[in-house]
Structures are given as C-alpha cells and as structure tokens.
Amino acid sequence: MRKLVFLFVLFATFGVVVRAADVTFKASAPEAVVMGETFRLSYTVNAEGKDLRVPEIPDFDVLIGPSTSTSMSTQIVNGKMTTETSLTFTYILQPKKEGTFNIAPATIKVKGANYTSNALAIKVLPPDKADEAAKEGSTGTGISKDDAFLTIDVSKRNVYEQEGILVTFKLYVRKDIAGIDQPKFPEFEGFLAQEVELPQNKQLVMENYKGKNYGTAVIRQTVLYPQRSGKIIIPSGKLDLVLRVPGPPKQRSSVFDDFFGGSSSYIDVKKELTTPSVTIDVKPLPSGKPASFSGAVGNFTMTSSINSNNVKTNEAVTVKVKISGNGNIKLVKNPEVVFPNDFEVYDPKVDVDIKTTAAGSSGTKTIEYMAIPRYAGDFEIPAIAFSYFDTKTNSYKTITSEPYKLHVEQGAGGGTSPVISNFSNKESVKYLGKDIRYLKVNDIHFVPNNELFFGSFMYYMCYLIPAILFIVFFFIYRKQVKENSNLALVRTKKANKMATRRLKNAGKLLKENKKEEFYDEVLRALWGYLSDKLSIPQASLTKDNVEAELTKYGVDEPLIHEFMDILNTCEFARYAPAQASDAMDKLYEQTVDAIGKMENTIKK
Incomplete structure (x- = not known):
C-alpha cells in the first residue's frame, strides 16, 4: 500500500503523460520457415487492448496460444514522465505443407475503437534432403564447403555502355555465426558504382538452396554503370567468418552435467569465403545518335518551364528544365x-535528387538557366531537346519542349546609349558618354616674339606625337572591338585563364584532401577549357566529338589520349574507393602539363 502511495505522489510531482497518441497494432512472424519446425506468430499493440480476433489459419497448426505478455517503459524528460505500454499476444504455429501462405490481418479493440494489423506472407521451405556426401570436403572441425559460402549474382552480363546492372553479394550459412570480419569487395574498375542502402540490422532469412535450408543475408548490393565498351571483369570478393561448431565432448565431472548440458562444448572456427570473378560483355551504343544525345541511358522524362513571358530589360529570365527517370541520371x-x-547568360544552377535501390538509380535532375535581356523587343527561346537511349526498346528517343516567346519591355533607367559587354565577365557593363563638352577659350595674351612657343620644334612635336599615338590607339581599339564582338574568339583567348583559375581551386581541395570535390573541379576545368577552346557549348561536348575537333586543329594523338585519360580517371575516381594522395598529386600535375601543351599547340 505504501508503494502505491509513493508512486502516486511521484507521478503527481513530475506530471505523468501517458502516450495515448497513435495506436499501432502490428503482426510479426519469420519470412520463411522449414517444414516440420515451429515458429512464433506475434501481435503487438502499444496500448491496453482487448477482444483480439485472429483470422482462420488453415495452413498452420496452432500448438500454443495465445499467450499474453505486457511490458512498460517510462521516460522523464524536462520534468514530465512519459509511459508507454506494450501488449503482445503470441501463438506457436507449425506448417502443414510446403508453399507460400498468407495470414489475413487481425483486429483488436482499444478504448472502444477497432484497429487492424498488417497481413503476413510466410514461405514454408522443404526439409533438408539427405546428403550422402555431407561430410565431403569438410575440415577436421566438421565444417564442409556447403555449410557456409558467399555468392555473387549479376542481373545482366550482356549490356550496353552506361546501362545499369545490379550486383548482389549474398551469404549462405548453416552454422551459428560467432563473428564476421569486414568484407573485402572489388573496386569495380571501369564502372560507375552506386551503392544500394541496406538495413543496418540484417537478420538471417531462411532460404532453400539446392535442397538445403540456409540462413541468408544480402551483404552488399551495388548498381554498376559500365563506362566503356568491351569485356570488363568484376574481381572476386572475400569475407571471413567465425563459425561456432560442436567440439569434442567434455569429461563428465558430475551426474548433473548431462542435465545442464555440461558434457558438450563448442569451438570457433574461422572460414574464408570467396566469390568467383565475373565477366561483363559491354556493347557500344548503336549508331545513329541524335544531335541532342549526350550519354543518357535508361528511361527518362523531361519537362520545362519559364518564370515569365513578359519581362523588362535587366530583369532575369529563368528557364527550368527537370529530367526524371531511372538510369545513369547522375551522369546526364x-x-x-x-x-x-542580346541576352547575358549565366552558368546554370543544378540540383540532383537521386535514390539507388535494387531497381537502379532513379530520381530527378533540375537545371535552372538564367539570362538577362539588355534590349527591349520580341525574342524567342528555341525548343529544348533531350535525347536518351531507351534500354527497354534498345533505341534512341528524343523529348522536345515547346519554344518560348518572350516580350521584353524597356525597364527603368534604360536609354539608347550603346552598351559594351565583357563576355568573359558578365557582371561588367559600361555605358559610353552621350556628349562632348564645349572647350572655352580665354582672352588673347601677346608675348614677345623671342619668347613664342608657337612655331618652335617642341610646338610641332606636341602636335605630332599625340597624332601618332591617336592613330596607333585607334587601330588597336578597332581591333579590340572587333575581337570582343566575336564571342567565340573571346572565349578561346580566355580558355587558359579560366582553366587556371579552376585548377587553383582544385589545388586547394587537394591540400584539404577533399577527394570527390577535387575530381569534380578538375573535370569542370577540363570540360570548360575544351568548350572555350573549341567554341562548342558544354552540353554538346562528348568524348567522341572532342577527339574529332582536336584532330582538326592538328593536335598530336598522344596529347589527345592524355586528355581522354585524365577525363576517364576523374570520372572513375569520383565514385571509386579513396585514392592515395600521391595519385591525386600526379593527376593534378598531369592536368596542368596537358593544358600547357594544348596552349602551345592551338594558338589563336
């Protein structure tokens, strides 16, 4: 009685809050069981429930149940006590036959309201077949090669370049596991690897394999996108297990040893599991690629929108393009x-949201393009085209948006003065003057003839030198204006400068040992340099047309291959396991050297 009074005072002091929030009613059972063995079927509700109604279970024998157990957990947070009650009803079942059987939802009443549980599907496996060679290949500790092994399963072994395949490493074991070391998986060279997120707490699931029942668990799942054609080998993986097996019987020291199991012993045995290597045959993409194809492989959709069709000068126009689907969307x-x-165009803003599952990498890539009109008038933004290779039909498909009509009105502060734009720096805009100021002349002042500056040598030189300088600067200015009007030439001249700036950023990332950011920055520097140098938009750049264009400019084949190797190394290294710092240093030096050689080769 005193304890009850104490608890009542304690609850009143702290303020008891009983969790009467959402009521959950859940059914649980193993995903797979073996014919002839028993298992538990449990129904759990997080409140005081009654009148449990379980559906008929004709495919299983109910041996025991329902047995009821109650648990309570209490938490005190900020002076408030929260109590949660859990009520569990347990049945012991035994299957009547093999197959996959469904158990319908059950119902329960909580405070006058009915709640329904989830349904279950249970697979009943056949019992182990008698194996006359069960001991064949076993060690002295009684572990055979069939007691534990690791498999590698590849969804497809004959694919197109950039087509995703699922690789699964799965453990099969018939003994108790005492320990497991960190698995050693291959590095997937030649692939872009996207890991499938697996549950943290893996539970063994029963599965019948070649007539025997195993506890199984998926150790790793990875979606691979081959980056080149030809035969690519996935090396073997390795996993070290510690299995617990019965050891030699102990010597009996008491008559109670048999009763308490003291006469038996167990030993731990280490076993190395390996998978065979797998060869993937990668076919090149078919010919007939559309002009707007840039390497997207899978199944995609595209939508586009514009923020407004009526704007004023110096107001931003934003075109948003959204690409969604399943495939190598990260590389699109x-x-x-x-x-x-007449529009000043800025670098697009890209937002990528990707999720990788056993079905592949899927998600959305959103690109926002921004430009600023400087003159009033009616303009048109042409239709946007996006092409991809459809892996379901093995054909190229092109999605095209509608063109956008744009009406630009003269904004505040506008005028008719000409505008000089520095296309290498979009933020620098200068307006020329509108008039020439009048030069006023003072009253005439006479001086003696011998003191006159007029007619002297210095007098004529003061006219001649400015005239010569004026002519020289006039022609230089005309040449600069002509060159600045040629956007392609401006970009070509600025190519090395922009690449050097990005490589400086890459050098900082290298010192900070930021691997993925370093390779991304080197890639941006290379693609930006090639785009500016060859006067080709980055969206239209591919490895194929880069090689063709560099050959036209007379670049040596070894230098072209050096550029291609750097691009491939960066693309692979971003998603491969961590690279050594000396490899990153070497790549950085190689990139600087390659751009220097290219500057000496292509001179404009």
Whole structure:
C-alpha cells in the first residue's frame, strides 16, 4: 500500500503523460520457415487492448496460444514522465505443407475503437534432403564447403555502355555465426558504382538452396554503370567468418552435467569465403545518335518551364528544365538552352535528387538557366531537346519542349546609349558618354616674339606625337572591338585563364584532401577549357566529338589520349574507393602539363 502511495505522489510531482497518441497494432512472424519446425506468430499493440480476433489459419497448426505478455517503459524528460505500454499476444504455429501462405490481418479493440494489423506472407521451405556426401570436403572441425559460402549474382552480363546492372553479394550459412570480419569487395574498375542502402540490422532469412535450408543475408548490393565498351571483369570478393561448431565432448565431472548440458562444448572456427570473378560483355551504343544525345541511358522524362513571358530589360529570365527517370541520371549532361544573342547568360544552377535501390538509380535532375535581356523587343527561346537511349526498346528517343516567346519591355533607367559587354565577365557593363563638352577659350595674351612657343620644334612635336599615338590607339581599339564582338574568339583567348583559375581551386581541395570535390573541379576545368577552346557549348561536348575537333586543329594523338585519360580517371575516381594522395598529386600535375601543351599547340 505504501508503494502505491509513493508512486502516486511521484507521478503527481513530475506530471505523468501517458502516450495515448497513435495506436499501432502490428503482426510479426519469420519470412520463411522449414517444414516440420515451429515458429512464433506475434501481435503487438502499444496500448491496453482487448477482444483480439485472429483470422482462420488453415495452413498452420496452432500448438500454443495465445499467450499474453505486457511490458512498460517510462521516460522523464524536462520534468514530465512519459509511459508507454506494450501488449503482445503470441501463438506457436507449425506448417502443414510446403508453399507460400498468407495470414489475413487481425483486429483488436482499444478504448472502444477497432484497429487492424498488417497481413503476413510466410514461405514454408522443404526439409533438408539427405546428403550422402555431407561430410565431403569438410575440415577436421566438421565444417564442409556447403555449410557456409558467399555468392555473387549479376542481373545482366550482356549490356550496353552506361546501362545499369545490379550486383548482389549474398551469404549462405548453416552454422551459428560467432563473428564476421569486414568484407573485402572489388573496386569495380571501369564502372560507375552506386551503392544500394541496406538495413543496418540484417537478420538471417531462411532460404532453400539446392535442397538445403540456409540462413541468408544480402551483404552488399551495388548498381554498376559500365563506362566503356568491351569485356570488363568484376574481381572476386572475400569475407571471413567465425563459425561456432560442436567440439569434442567434455569429461563428465558430475551426474548433473548431462542435465545442464555440461558434457558438450563448442569451438570457433574461422572460414574464408570467396566469390568467383565475373565477366561483363559491354556493347557500344548503336549508331545513329541524335544531335541532342549526350550519354543518357535508361528511361527518362523531361519537362520545362519559364518564370515569365513578359519581362523588362535587366530583369532575369529563368528557364527550368527537370529530367526524371531511372538510369545513369547522375551522369546526364545539361540540355542546351539557346538564348538570344542580346541576352547575358549565366552558368546554370543544378540540383540532383537521386535514390539507388535494387531497381537502379532513379530520381530527378533540375537545371535552372538564367539570362538577362539588355534590349527591349520580341525574342524567342528555341525548343529544348533531350535525347536518351531507351534500354527497354534498345533505341534512341528524343523529348522536345515547346519554344518560348518572350516580350521584353524597356525597364527603368534604360536609354539608347550603346552598351559594351565583357563576355568573359558578365557582371561588367559600361555605358559610353552621350556628349562632348564645349572647350572655352580665354582672352588673347601677346608675348614677345623671342619668347613664342608657337612655331618652335617642341610646338610641332606636341602636335605630332599625340597624332601618332591617336592613330596607333585607334587601330588597336578597332581591333579590340572587333575581337570582343566575336564571342567565340573571346572565349578561346580566355580558355587558359579560366582553366587556371579552376585548377587553383582544385589545388586547394587537394591540400584539404577533399577527394570527390577535387575530381569534380578538375573535370569542370577540363570540360570548360575544351568548350572555350573549341567554341562548342558544354552540353554538346562528348568524348567522341572532342577527339574529332582536336584532330582538326592538328593536335598530336598522344596529347589527345592524355586528355581522354585524365577525363576517364576523374570520372572513375569520383565514385571509386579513396585514392592515395600521391595519385591525386600526379593527376593534378598531369592536368596542368596537358593544358600547357594544348596552349602551345592551338594558338589563336
């Protein structure tokens, strides 16, 4: 009685809050069981429930049940006590036959309201077949090669370049596991690897394999996208297990040893499990690629939108393109959006949301293109085209948006003064003056003839030198204006400068040992340099047309191969396991050297 009074005072002091929030009613049972063995079927509700109604279970014998157990947990947070009650009803079942059987939902009443549990599907496996060679290949500790092994399963072994395949490493074991070491998986060279997130607490699931029942668990699942054609080998993986097996019987020291199991002993045995290597035959993509194809492989959709069709000068125009689907979406290049010549175009903003499952990598890539019109008038943004290779039909498909009509009105502060734009720096805009100021002349002042500056040598030189300088600067200015009007030439001249700036950023990331950011920055520097140098938009750049264009400019084949090797190394290294710092240093030096050689080769 005193304890009850104490608890009542304690609850009143702290303020008891009984969790009467959402009521959950859940059914649980093993996913697979073996014919002839028993298992538990449990129904759990997080409140005081009554009147449990379980559906008929004709495919199983109910040996025991329902047995009821109650648990309570209490937490005190900020002076408030929270109590949660859990009520569990347990049945012991035994299957009547093999197959997969469904158990319908059960119902229970909580405070006058009915709640329904989830349904269950249980697979009943056949018992182990008698194996006359069960001991064949076993060690002295009684472990055979069939007691534990690791498999590698590849969804497809004959694929196209950039087509995703699922690789699964699965453990099969018939003994108790005492310990497991960190698995050693292959590095997947030649692939872009996307890991499938698996549950943290893996539970062994029963599965019948070649007539025997095993506890199984998926150790790793990875979606691979081959980056080149040809035969690519996936090396073997390795896993070290510690299995617990019965040891030699102990010497009896008491008559109670048999009763308490003291006469038996167990020993731990280490076993190394390996998988065979697998060869993937990668076919190159078929010919007939559309002009807007940039390497997307899978199944995709594209939508586009514009923020407004009526704007004023110096107001931003934003075109948003959204690409969704399943495939190598992380490698999909931005579609090209062509703005009118009088628009100042900025680098697009890209947002990627990708999730990788056993079905592949799926998600959305959103690209926002921004430009600013400087003149009033009516303009048109041409239709946006996006092409991809459909792995279901093995054909190329092109999605095209509608063109956008744009009306630009003169904004505040506008005028008719000409505008000089520095296309290498979009933020620098200068307006020329509108008039020439009048030069006022003072009253005439006479001086003696011998003191006159007029007619002297210095007098004529003061006219001649400015005239010569004026002519020289006039021609230089005309040449600069002509070159600045040629956007392609401006970009070509600025190519090395922009690449050097990005490589400086890559050098900082290298010192900070930020691997993925380092390789991304080197890739941006290379693709940006090639785009500026060859006067080709980045969205239209591919490895094939880069090689062709560099050959046209007379670049040596070894230098072309050096550029291609750097691009491939960066693409592989971003998703491969951590690289050594000396490899990153070597790649950085190789990139700087390659751009220097290219500058000496292509001179404009």
